[in-house]
Amino acid sequence: MSLEVTTLFNRRKFNKTNQQKNDINNELTKISDVRDLFNALSLSNDFMNHQGTYNGVGYWVSFYRSLIDAQELHKNVLSVIPSLETINLEQMKDSIPIEDTLITSTKVVIEERIMRGAIAIRLDSNLDECLLINIAASRGRQVDKPELEFGIISPQEAFVEDIDINLNLIRKRLPIPELQVNETTAGTLTKTKVAVLSIEGIVDQKNVDTVIQRINDVDFDEILDGSHLAQMLYDDSNTLFPLFLYTERPDRITSALAEGKVALIVDRSSSVLITPTIFLEYFITMEDYNxxxxxxxxxxxxxxxxxxxxxxxxxxxxxxxxxxxxxxxxxxxxxxxxxxxxxxxxxxxxxxxxxxxxxxxxxxxxxxxxxxxxxxxxxxxxxxxxxxxxxxxxxxxxxxxxxxxxxxxxxxxxxxxxxxxxxxxxxxxxxxxxxxxxxxxxxxxxxxxxxxxxxxxxxxYLEPIYPFRMKDWKDSFVRLPFNLFKSRPVNLRTKNTERQAQTKKSPNKKNDFNE
Structure with a gap:
């Protein structure tokens, strides 16, 4: 039996008049059928909707060419199809050497995945079911030195605009399962991913819940940077002073999480937010601890x-x-x-x-x-x-x-x-x-x-000056020795207040000089 692919990659034709575009855009939120969703997406010129036939089975490959990695598409997806004995989504999923795959017929999931850089494969026998394969293109700068918070005797790594790379920089410094990441989205148009980080067992869960609730309550069409989101989460927006600490240093985020604070990573933002913060914290550098x-x-x-x-x-x-x-x-x-x-x-x-x-x-x-x-x-x-x-x-x-x-x-x-x-x-x-x-x-x-x-x-915001808390003065105007850092800041109300083990007696010190 001869194997040949017929009508490979013939782009589907649509008459894209302005009236049709307006009609579909107005009805996009009412779409209940997956096929209608793909018809609507195809109105954009950078959306590819290719039809192919293999072994008598017709299939469709749909994606935004501006979001996917074309080399990955040809190397690990299209090259696998001719090697299959039969064409079905389950066999494709098992044969394609990419981990992030999903078979679904849920319109919302399909739309979200495609807009994030996935390709959708459908069979003519069931055009409402899709195999979604994530081959999003990674186009961004690599990890570089800090520009705004440069340090001489500090690590020379800074956050970038990719949320996964930023998570990697933090997890390398906190290789513990207690580091919890809660992901959500903000912005009705931009659908910006936001990751809320905290260490379970240390952080006050009320702080995490408050941050997540405020993010979910944000009803704004665009969130382009962490600074946009921070201003919408402020307790008081009519102030000159920043109420979230905006940093590009992974070591500062690691230190804040270990103290019991909450960090927010906003996708496409080159810095990470820390909350809650105090006034004196903005005059502290990580070199103070080095x-x-x-x-x-x-x-x-x-x-x-x-x-x-x-x-x-x-x-x-x-x-x-x-x-x-x-x-x-x-x-x-x-x-x-x-x-x-x-x-x-x-x-x-x-x-x-x-x-x-x-x-x-x-x-x-x-x-x-x-x-x-x-x-x-x-x-x-x-x-x-x-x-x-x-x-x-x-x-x-x-x-x-x-x-x-x-x-x-x-x-x-x-x-x-x-x-x-x-x-x-x-x-x-x-x-x-x-x-x-x-x-x-x-x-x-x-x-x-x-x-x-x-x-x-x-x-x-003015703690430990007001309210006056003597325990937190050890790291305020001055930085005392580390052996006095036995507890975490009082104002954070952490579950685990101890930062180091309480030793009963100091270790014996040997005299290296001959007596």
Whole structure:
């Protein structure tokens, strides 16, 4: 008996008029028949619907050519069909060397799988039943070094835009069955996959349930990045401060999960979300745990001081020159008067001119190619600053203060918190101009009140400062030695609070020196 394939890969013809497209698109949600689903999908020019016959049995191969791996299709699917004795879906499933296969007649499952990069094989004898084979094309960048959270003595791996690769980076660091992954989707149009990660036996299950419930309650047509989803899950959307920590480092996610937090991986997003978080966590780097605790604590305090300096330095300059010049020492006052002798503007206008110039340079440098942006940031800052001083638009003292404030704002390791710090300077500048130091004090009270009221997934944002929890101070402003990290953070209410075994006595230490 001769074996030959007839009418191989003849594309099915459809008269795709605009009226037909509109009619089918309007009725797509009402389709109850699988054949009608394939007719609707075929209206798109990148949907392939090929017909073939083998050994007297007709079959259809349907897929989106932009989603599948063509080499995989020809090598492991089409090449298997001529070797079969009889054509049926079960035998195809057993013979095709691909694990992710499914036979189903459920329209919703078929549509979802095809849109994720699967091909559908149907037989003429039953066009409502499909063999779905996942051969989705993997087109994306490979794991590379972190760009926003670069570390010198830390692992040089960063998340990418593929959810499976990101899961792999985390599971390599947490090879335990207790690491649970709950997958769901968000976005009525984008159908973005979201994975909620937690460690069973450590995490408070209420936190996991709250995160999943909020994701399921999101009713928005597009979720293109984790930042989109995070803003919809915030306890308070009217705040400058990020309530979810957005990181590109797998080691930070591993540390957060081990503490009892929840992580969210959003497909097509190059970073992962951590919740709940606290304010001080945004000034902590993973390198703090890779060096002795004394320098780690010193650098952490330096970052916190840099943030305070970045917010208050320029407003205090404006307030003192406008209302409280008697606080300036006589020798310094003479220098300031000399530098401002020919400047026609008030300190506020002078400060706003420089601050806005710095922000323009920063935004321009961020949007341009890397090498051009670095050149613009350095050369532009020097040229504009020097020209402004020579032209009498600003004083050299304020130029130094603004430059140091901008430099201090870069110390913040989390980019989104750095943006909040940058914007906070402007209301404080206005308060300093209106009421001087009193205005700065009033705005500081409002800022602290706002931080006290903020919560992240129902947990206090300003913990351990408010509410005051002494046990959590061991890893807040300073990082104490690891032998004091005996318990997990109190605010997370973890099931297992112990981080290390409680030894009855310290191990014996031998003296290596001859006595």
């Amino acid at each position: 060096m002795p605790w004394i320098p780690a604590s010193a650098f952490r305090l330096l970052r916190i001081f840099a943030v305070a300096f970045s917010i208050f330095a320029t407003p205090i300059y404006v307030a003192v020159l406008t209302y409280h010049y008697e606080l300036i020492p006589k020798d310094l006052l003479e220098t300031i008067v000399t530098s401002r002798n020919l400047i026609p503007f008030q300190p506020l206008i002078e400060a706003l001119f420089l601050e806005i110039s710095i922000e323009l340079l920063r935004e321009a440098a961020a949007r341009l190619p890397t090498k051009v942006g670095q050149t613009l940031g350095i050369v532009g800052g020097i040229v504009i600053g020097q020209a402004a001083v020579v032209a009498g638009l600003t004083s050299n003292i304020l130029l130094i203060i603004v430059a140091l404030s901008a430099l201090a704002s870069f110390v913040t390791p989390i980019y989104k918190m750095g943006n909040a710090i940058r914007l906070l300077r402007f209301p404080f500048l206005l308060g300093a101009q209106v009421w001087g130091l009193l205005g700065i004090s009033i705005l500081s009270v409002f800022l602290m009140t706002h931080l006290i009221k903020l919560t992240s997934m129902g947990h206090p």
